[in-house]
Amino acid sequence: MKLNINGEEREVEVPNEMPLLWVLRDELGLSGTKYGCGIAQCGACTVHLNGMAVRSCQIPVGAIGTSSVTTIEGIGTPDEPHPVQQAWIDDQVAQCGYCQSGQIMQAASMLKMNPNPSDEDIDKAMSGNLCRCGSYPRIREAIRRAVKNITEA
């Protein structure tokens, strides 16, 4: 089947029910999207489907059709980071960093829909993303910084 991933057409031969997460990681080598729980409890696998944050472990690849998939690799690079990624770098959010692709994708999607979130909005949008290292205070700081970065850009 054909998939639109990070603006490119990719072709894979897998069962329809295979979760997008594993297609990205094992079939396409896009390993920035992480496996943490497989049951939509940790958010490490968060990607954008038509710009909306979704848990890729819950999306059967056969259901995607022509929708566009964006992964952490598709929003920015080490040389040209997305404003949310830049804020994550500036605030030194990551400890082990394993959850941060998902956190960043979740935050980027929230800010697209709600460019000036309240503390409560941030709590609501981000609480499905687990961080076992406890980087939450820095995630809050980085989101506020990203709001500023995006507004001033």
Add this chain to the structure above:
Amino acid sequence: MGKLKTITRRGFLVGSAAIAGGAAFGVYNFKTPIKNPLLADLKNGEVALTPFIKITSDGVTLITPRADKGQGSYSMQMYLLAEELDVDPLTVQQTPGKPDAAYYNGVVIDEGAPGLGEIVGKLTGMQITGGSSTVPDMFVRLRYAGAVARETLKLAAANKFGADVASLKTENGSVVLADGRRVPYTELASAAASIEPVQDVTLRDEKQWRYLGKNMQRVDITPKSTGTEQYGIDKRMKGMLFATVRANPAMGAGVASYDASKAEQMLGVEKVVSIQSGVAVIATNTWLAFQAANAIDIVWNNGSFPSSSAEMWRVLEDHAKPEFQNVQRKSDGDVDVAFESGEVLEAEYRAPHLAHAPLEPMNAVVLVTDEAIDIWTGTQIPRFIEDHVAAATGRDKTEIRLHVEPMGGSFGRRLEDTYVLQAVEIAQAMKGTPVKMTWSREEDMAHDYPRPMALAKAKGKVSGKQIDALKLDLVSASLMGSQMGRLGLPAAGPDAMLTTGADDQPFAFNHYQVTGYKAPEMVPISSWRSVAASQNGFFHECFIDELVSQAGADPIAERIRLCNDEVSRKVLEEVAQISAWSGANPEQGRGRGVAFVRSFGVPVAEVIDVTMTDDGIRIDNVFVVADVGKVLDPINFEAQVYGAVIYGLGHAINSELTYENYKPQQTNYHTYQGMRLYQTPNIVVKGLENAEKIRGIGEPGLPPAAPALANAIFAATGKRMREMPFNKHIDFV
């Protein structure tokens, strides 16, 4: 009591490893300089002046042998080297290096056997990351390595250019000649390789530091913010297959029988392999392997320990008896006499088994060939893995090549290596093909080597407005016995970990006794972030709070009165200051709790504010003061304290492993939540620098979190939290 008298202060369990090591290797070996492992692989024109620095014509590589599980140790090791070597840590190369005896840990053993760390570490070549030991172990060692390399490069430049060494300077990867000409280290590698390294060097005064003591830019922050960091689980090789396992949750008991006929027919399945602990599936991708593994019908053998938590609690209760006394390092005054008169307060406390549950599930990539067994994985115990794999496969140790990969968390989980041995068993069935084995989250939760469950029986007495007597009887399985046993280290003698966190605190009660009682192992257990101090600190500090409350004293003032250590006293005074402490009950419906625990040599005090809302307890603020002697990286110091507090609070609120039929009932994060962002309080962190010795901060922020919260909940509601997790007894927002 007769049994306890034979125990000397030095005779603790981990100490016995030292004695074994000493006998085997002798004093001669201890004094012999350690071989530099980098020398074996050098090519012409390359130089490795110490085991930590390699310079080639292409560039400078810093070797960071302590594992980075997220705590920032790679960055810290690089900055320590760079401070003396004069290179930019963000532009030079980094590698964890090959596991080697030269990278022994000289500090970690000190926690259990004071003064023996350097001897045991060096004699056994124990390369291990843990016990918040990277900074104390590496603070001098890596700066010294940097200085040796720098001075040798200067000498090489002096020889080459006929200059006086004293006229040379170094700056950002170059020797600067008196006339201002810059000679890059890379151009001096060849010349430096032909001279003896300069050993007589002086470390720079901290006033001259460029990096240390200031906020450091983590070397891995950009990859970790862009999805480009390659963790062990992300490893990809040409022709690689993907595997998973299902092992018996009753660890060690193995399989009675299984039927894989359905799984073998499933799409993408290459092979079903029987392994010691269970059954493995090798497939063309991880998801297919998971699906097939779940389709195998397996009958497990019963374990050799009680099958349920209820039964395990009964075992602990049965071991709170004199014949099971194992360790007693604290016995001041006479508690028995003290309890003969006056009102005696008694309480029982419990802490459950807890999983580490790092977000990256256990995994390893293994390639078995005639030449070698190559392993790519994240670990805190690289040399033990090489030994264990050699023993399990019968291959020579030189044929086991371990490549340490970045880790998605650990919290002590990767001090165990059964997942690696499983991956090796699987790859042996696929010789010549690299195989990546990934555990499902469910497999990970069921095989975690948790923190032990522990029981505390507390007795105390107040006299006037002061605490007079405190007695703690602490019962659990021997963590060191379980863990050291698997590492192949001697495990005889008392286990100081039964009481650590409760009997090593800087308080002087008139009558003060702490005794550890040893129960059988039951579930295999291991070190969980902050180890024994996480449960024993909870017991000790909550019961002190009960006595303070009975005495009608102020929780901070009474602790300061009892404190017999100057550095710790200042920590308590400072936490009162930054939290604007005015007592435990600032207003109706709100409560403040304080707790103090010294662990890994670091005194930490925390004040927590809570509000009792209609929906339950909300944690508002946490004020933390810790003294590590010297804060080398303020921004990561703060991050580590945030992390330790959040890990401590999250588990205290809502996490436990409860066993039924040998298996934890908690199978994934929906039943093992930890803390989430919306619950995260405002956290204020302050580091003090009064302590004489420098210490690490990965763990010490954790132990005071749970008791400070419990004490705050009492202040707000009048309810004592004597059992973790607290949500069994009170709701949280």
